[in-house]
Amino acid sequence: MTISALNTDRITNYKPKTKHPKTMWEEQDNQLIRTFSFADFSEAFAFMTRVALIAEKMDHHPWWSNVYNEVVIKLSTHDAGNKVTDKDHALAAEIDKLMSK
Numbered sequence: 688m689t690i691s692a693l694n695t696d697r698i699t700n701y702k703p704k705t706k707h708p709k710t711m712w713e714e715q716d717n718q719l720i721r722t723f724s725f726a727d728f729s730e731a732f733a734f735m736t737r738v739a740l741i742a743e744k745m746d747h748h749p750w751w752s753n754v755y756n757e758v759v760i761k762l763s764t765h766d767a768g769n770k771v772t773d774k775d776h777a778l779a780a781e782i783d784k785l786m787s788k
């Protein structure tokens with residue numbers, strides 16, 4: 688597939704479609720963890736781009752993994768000895784705002 692064949696409209700007019708909208712953050716092993724499932728890779732990566740910009744603004748960055756349409760995010764504060772802090776809750780809340788747009 689050529690680049691010009693990509694549907695970039697999907698990225699610029701971003702409306703996330705989670706497959707499991709009821710999945711929420713869970714605290715496990717001193718991390719806030721949530722799995723996000725999207726329609727496809729473009730939607731997952733568009734989401735990650737937005738989270739990256741928020742993380743830079745907040746100077747607080749996620750651990751994450753992505754395979755095709757799925758993104759797993761794990762938040763903890765290494766500056767505080769790998770514990771869940773207010774910064775993690777604040778970033779989780781901003782990510783949740785993205786999902787409710």
Ligand SMILES: C[C@H](O)[C@H](O)[C@H]1CNC2=NC(N)=NC(=O)C2=N1
Binds near residue numbers: 746747748763
């Ligand atoms: C130097 C810089 O401000 C720190 O390393 C910040 C950057 N982003 C961070 N992100 C996360 N998740 N935890 C941190 O402790 C952290 N610390």
